[in-house]
Amino acid sequence: MIKREKIKSLLNTTDFNREVSVMGWVKTFRNNQFIALNDGSCMGNLQIVVDFNNTAEELLKRITTGAAIAIKGQLVESLGKGQRVEVKATSVEILGDSDPEKFPLQPKKHSLEFLREIAHLRFRTNTFNAVFKIRHALAFAVHQFYNERGFVYMHTPVITASDAEGAGEMFRVTTLDFDQTPRTEDGKVDFSEDFFGRATNLTVSGQLEGELAAMAFGEIYTFGPTFRAENSNTTRHLAEFWMIEPEVAFADLEDNMQLAEDMMKYLISYAREHCREELEFLNNRLLEEEKNKPQQERSELSLLEKLDFCVNNDFQRLTYTEAIAILKSSKPNQKKQFKYIINEWGADLQSEHERYLVEKHFKKPVILTDYPADIKSFYMRQNEPDSEGRRTVAAMDVLFPGIGEMIGGSQREERMDRLTQRMDELNIPQEELWWYLDTRRFGTAPHSGFGLGFERLILFVTGMTNIRDVIAFPRFPKNAEF
């Protein structure tokens, strides 16, 4: 028995004129003779040449798009156009048929909307092969980046009893019955009867637990699923998504910005180096799409140019206060083209403002820092009031072209008195976060961290525009299919 070889390695070999065994799915079958075979190892197909004179009619009929087949044959240099190698089949075996009347993936262009309906099959298209290979590569690159730097990978809990972070609406996790709900004497739901003896939710962030670990290991990161129960039906939001959250002891906001920039450049460079074929394909896909757009809507940079641009340029760093000044005097603000007009300091920035700064004003990734305390979380480090007495925190948002906020982070408030005062202002009960406060009680130290939305990173690197197209089985309002 000959061992099966992967098409990826056969397409790159020069070891011709030998017997090989390949298996995969039929992409196309032309002239009863040429099979384009794909096994998922790469986007490229291997050409199989069938000796149709000596192959049963019945068998030939079953070589249809989507069928799984096993081929044995001679690997030879190809004389035809479009491929370097091909296999002259000596044996064709049907592993699994695919009824051409019913198989939804015909060899033609399908809309992304249609493919979303058949997310279990869309992996077999070139576009999604490329997207998920890049997703894989970026996930690996994340681990490699942090491993090389001595960070400890932490699995922070998915089920959490803490709802103090206030990052968004949460999903309840329960084993209680809606029909026979245990009640306390005063008629409230008795969560002491629930599985964990208290009300629990799906986490919105591993940060608070990550801080605990950073205050022991020095440098940690998380990479896990996080959840938002927000009724957002947009191309940018998911109910379930993956987040990367590094946390570093003895690091201030400067260190934090540097880590974020280093990481982004590392990840994008890694994809450029390890996913050439996939990025080339997606680059061309976007160029084709652009052709259908009016001139002024076309991107100035191609996908590959955009990636290189981010790697080769320093990210622009400025404060929120500086950004507000730029935005206030900007053309779209003066001409009231923004949906939300920037009138005064303290306004929360919308995606349109972030994108103006990144895409029009600076034309590169931007790191905004030192936001008003009132629009940021309780755990962010409080700056001294500025010359006009305004309160800001040592927060940072990293903004990317086409995406807006890619990363949000901050230096954390390590001073117990400042932290508890802020919690009191926001009515966050100290008892619930006793363990968080303990890190300030016992050997507190400056520390910083941030969160990177993994799917937003993939959107940026692949040039895809809907976040539902960069995660295998997206979860969003009214959809938990597959």
Next chain:
Amino acid sequence: MIKREKIKSLLNTTDFNREVSVMGWVKTFRNNQFIALNDGSCMGNLQIVVDFNNTAEELLKRITTGAAIAIKGQLVESLGKGQRVEVKATSVEILGDSDPEKFPLQPKKHSLEFLREIAHLRFRTNTFNAVFKIRHALAFAVHQFYNERGFVYMHTPVITASDAEGAGEMFRVTTLDFDQTPRTEDGKVDFSEDFFGRATNLTVSGQLEGELAAMAFGEIYTFGPTFRAENSNTTRHLAEFWMIEPEVAFADLEDNMQLAEDMMKYLISYAREHCREELEFLNNRLLEEEKNKPQQERSELSLLEKLDFCVNNDFQRLTYTEAIAILKSSKPNQKKQFKYIINEWGADLQSEHERYLVEKHFKKPVILTDYPADIKSFYMRQNEPDSEGRRTVAAMDVLFPGIGEMIGGSQREERMDRLTQRMDELNIPQEELWWYLDTRRFGTAPHSGFGLGFERLILFVTGMTNIRDVIAFPRFPKNAEF
């Protein structure tokens, strides 16, 4: 300003007699002179020598166990016993105090039970530093192993509407209100009003979705959290744990066993190579513990010997039927020392039987295959009935000393008629798994996979005995603290 250096690198440097900056937490402070400083980068402490004659009394008092401090000073070769290098401090700064009356981690041996209560601080002990460094290393090794082999890392959904796998009790995920639960006309809970428009749960396995991806990419793996709402208060069960699930197209049970064995050897070897210091420490920790046990209860092999043994020996492969024969005629079965006596073919194996096979009979890891169909899942490939007409499936369990089942897997039933017949027998509705069945409809092919419980792997490699000690913040009945 001098850049902070990590203690791990200072302990290994020979570049002496230079100014350095270090930060960390005080482990001990002896004779008002010698600080043992740890920054989490390694288990080892750096000795700081304080010039107590020229340091304020007030400051010296604040150098307490657990305090965070910043040191500047001269790195020199140490003349003292027990360390190669030390830092002669020129400046000591207290970053965060630690009240010695209140700090729970005193420089003495604490019980694991006590440390579980303060899981947010236990990372600062040597034992948990070692355990979580090894956990990190093993997680990275998993990714590296599969990345090197061309597997695609898939993030399968955590929230799922499918409860067909039957792997165990599930947690409900919901945004419905217990007090104002929407009801259908016939009084049932109206899950169409729930966030996802249907009832949803936390996943028990990513396998079914993993199969979808394997049938496109050829080789994939998952590495994510999975959940069981079982009321198991044991040292082996968690409500939330991490699982690694590879799935390979065109692979049979033989290939599956080989992959599992290769992976386990790779992971253990990786830890042996990259976590020498940590494993050495845990090895000695266990040897110390063993000293308190009576001779006959002591392990034959030390932790390190056990790890090497698994790397250097082939796993024993045998069928369930062969195992039953061995167990039936075994001493503990004949002498009725097993809690569950093995009387006949068809019995489900308990941990005591698995451990007998591994620890007493074969004395090495064992792969059991071809279990009775009735005690295994619907998706496992049906073998032809044996000579006595008994129905088995191409399942495999990998059993490890001290752990029992480390891995469970199977070749999958790729034949549509066999699969749907089995689903009917078990009353699993086909409509719910239309997407799963589609892979059998369109280009089905033999494929196989397995699941490795990540925490069980860490138990084995670290020699820890309670699974709550190898995950940062364990989730189990009545506990979701931190």
